[in-house]
Amino acid sequence: xxxxxxxxxxxxxxxxxxxxxxxxxxxxxxxxxxxxxxxxxxxxxxxxxxxxxxxxxxxxxxxxxxxxxxxxxxxxxxxxxxxxxxxxxxxxxxxxxxxxxxxxxxxxxxxxxxxxxxxxxxxxxxxxxxxxxxxxxxxxxxxxxxxxxxxxxxxxxxxxxxxxxxxxxxxxxxxxxxxxxxxxxxxxxxxxxxxxxxxxxxxxxxxxxxxxxxxxxxxxxxxxxxxxxxxxxxxxxxxxxxxxxxxxxxxxxxxxxxxxxxxxxxxxxxxxxxxxxxxxxxxxxxxxxxxxxxxxxxxxxxxxxxxxxxxxxxxxxxxxxxxxxxxxxxxxxxxxxxxxxxxxxxxxxxxxxx
Numbered sequence: 001x002x003x004x005x006x007x008x009x010x011x012x013x014x015x016x017x018x019x020x021x022x023x024x025x026x027x028x029x030x031x032x033x034x035x036x037x038x039x040x041x042x043x044x045x046x047x048x049x050x051x052x053x054x055x056x057x058x059x060x061x062x063x064x065x066x067x068x069x070x071x072x073x074x075x076x077x078x079x080x081x082x083x084x085x086x087x088x089x090x091x092x093x094x095x096x097x098x099x100x101x102x103x104x105x106x107x108x109x110x111x112x113x114x115x116x117x118x119x120x121x122x123x124x125x126x127x128x129x130x131x132x133x134x135x136x137x138x139x140x141x142x143x144x145x146x147x148x149x150x151x152x153x154x155x156x157x158x159x160x161x162x163x164x165x166x167x168x169x170x171x172x173x174x175x176x177x178x179x180x181x182x183x184x185x186x187x188x189x190x191x192x193x194x195x196x197x198x199x200x201x202x203x204x205x206x207x208x209x210x211x212x213x214x215x216x217x218x219x220x221x222x223x224x225x226x227x228x229x230x231x232x233x234x235x236x237x238x239x240x241x242x243x244x245x246x247x248x249x250x251x252x253x254x255x256x257x258x259x260x261x262x263x264x265x266x267x268x269x270x271x272x273x274x275x276x277x278x279x280x281x282x283x284x285x286x287x288x289x290x291x292x293x294x295x296x297x298x299x300x301x302x303x304x305x306x307x308x309x310x311x312x313x314x315x316x317x318x319x320x321x322x323x324x325x326x327x328x329x330x331x332x333x334x335x336x337x338x339x340x341x342x343x344x345x346x347x348x349x350x351x352x353x354x
Contacts, residue, residue, distance in 0.1 A: 003032045006039060009067045013059050016200055016232045017052055023060065030079060038073040039064055045080055051231050051267030053078065094208060094236060098168065101214040102136070104353055105207075106273070107234065107242040109263075111255025113224035116278040117245040118146045120315065120345075121221040123332035124243075127346035129176035130332065133216040136171060136178035140203045140233065141223045145183030151175065152328020158184055161211070169210045175333060180210050200232040207237050217350075234268050241271040243312065243349065247279045248299030256303055273352055274312035275304045276345060282317045283337075291316075310352065313345035 010029055011022045023029055023043060031042035041060055045053060057076045064074040099105065108121040118141060125137040139147035148154040151174055158180065159170040171178035182202055212218060220239065223229055233239075242263050246256045256275065263270040277300025281291040294317070304311040318331075318338040332342040 003034055006032045006034065006041065006064065009063055010041070010060065013056065013063050015052065015056060016229070017050075017235055020201070023056065028056075037071055038075070039068075040075045040077065042077045042079060045078055051235075051265055094204070095166070096208065096238060098208060098210055098212055099218065099238060102212055102218045103216050105218045105220065105237065105239045106349075107220045107222050107239050107263075107270075108245060109222045109230070109242050109259055110224045110245045111257070111259035115224075115245050115247045116315075117141075117224060118150065118221050119330075120245045120276055120278055120342075121219055122147060122150045123330045123339075123342040124346055124349070125177045125217075125219050126175050126330050126332040127342040128217050128350065130343065131346055131350065133350065134214060135176070135217045135219070136180070136210075136212050136215050137219045137221060138207045138210065139179070139181030139183065139221050140206055141221050142182050142203055142229075145181045147179055147181040147221070148183040150328060150330060151177075151179055153179060153184075154328075156184060167209070169205075171210050171212065175330070178212060178215070180206050182206060200229055200236075203229065203233050204236055230262060231268065234263070234270060239270060240353075241273050243273050243276060244309075245276045245278055246300050246303070248277060248293070248296040257307065260307055260309065272309050273349060274310035275300055275307075276312050277301065277314045279317040280314035285318065310348075312348045312352070313341060315341050315345070 007024065007029065011024050013023045014020050015023060015026060015028075018026055028043050028045070029041065030044045031040075033040040041064070043056060043060065050056075057078065060076045061074045065072055108117060108124065110117040118139075121137060125135050129135045137147065139145045148156070151172075153172050153174055156172050158172055161168045161170065169180065171180045172184065173179070207218075207220060220233075220237070222233065222242075244256060244259050260272050262268065263272050277298075279295055280300065281293050281297075283289075283291055300314065301311050316338055331339045333339065
C-alpha cells in the first residue's frame with residue numbers, strides 16, 4: 001500500500017455538488033500519509049462550510065477500507081482554507097435561460113416517503129392554474145416518478161428541439177399545467193437504477209433543459225428524504241424556497257424537522273414557506289360532515305407552531321383523492337370539499353408569495 005495507490009483510489013470519491021468531479025480533480029486532497037496499516041488523508045475545504053463535508057469524509061474512509069480491507073486503519077482529517085477566485089465559480093456549466101421567465105420556483109418536499117407529497121404537488125399545481133396562474137411542475141422524484149400516472153399522460157413522449165449544440169425539451173401540457181417527468185422517458189415498469197450523481201444530473205435536466213416559457217410558478221416535486229441528491233438539486237437550481245408535506249402521525253412529524261433544517265442549513269439557506277398537513281382527517285364520502293382523526297389530530301399544526309413556520313393547509317383523507325390520482329383526474333379539478341382544500345392551499349401559498 002503506497003501513497004500513489006491511495007491517490008489512485010481516491011479518484012473514485014466524487015463530490016455530488018461539484019459536477020460529480022473527484023476529490024482529486026477538485027484539488028481537495030492536501031496530504032496522504034501511510035504508516036504500516038494506517039492511512040491518514042487530509043481533505044481541504046473552502047472557508048465557507050461545505051454541507052457535504054461529512055459525506056465526503058465518510059466516503060473517503062469507506063473507499064480506502066473497501067480497497068485494502070478491514071485491517072486498514074483509515075483516518076480522514078479536514079482543513080479549511082480560502083479557495084482561489086477561479087475555484088469559487090460553479091463547476092457545472094448550468095444554463096438557466098429556460099427558467100429566466102419563471103417568477104417563483106418552489107420545491108415540494110417531505111422528510112420521508114408515503115405522506116402523499118406527489119399528490120399534493122400535482123393538485124397544488126392544478127389549483128394554482130385554476131386561480132389563473134401560469135404553472136409548471138417538474139417531477140424530480142427520480143426513483144418514483146408518478147406525474148404521468150396522476151395526470152393520465154403515460155405513454156406520451158416530450159418533443160425535443162435543437163438550438164445549435166443544445167437540445168431543449170418541450171413539456172407536456174394538460175389541465176392548464178406544463179408537466180415534465182423522468183417517467184416520460186422510461187419504459188413502463190422500468191426501474192431507474194442510478195447512482196446519486198447520475199440522478200442529480202437527470203433531475204437538473206428535468207428543470208433546466210425544459211422550455212417552460214413564462215410561468216408564475218414552477219413546482220418541483222422533490223424526492224422524499226434529505227440526502228445528497230436533495231442538497232445538490234437545491235444548490236444548483238435557483239429555487240426560491242420550499243413547501244414541506246407531512247401527515248399528522250408522530251413517525252412522519254419526526255422527519256419534518258430534518259426536512260425543514262435541510263433548507264435552513266447555512267449551506268443552503270432557503271426559506272420554508274409553510275407546512276401542508278396531508279391526510280389530516282378521514283371523511284367518509286357518504287358522510288361529508290364527519291371527521292375521523294385516524295392519524296392523530298392537528299399534529300402538523302402543532303409542529304408548524306413549534307418550528308415557527310406557517311401551516312398552509314390541511315388536506316383530508318378522502319377516497320376520491322386516491323381514485324383521482326389513479327385515474328389521472330386529480331381532485332383539484334372539481335368543486336367538492338377535497339378539491340376546494342387544494343384551492344385554499346393554493347390561495348394561501350400565492351398570498352404568502354405576494
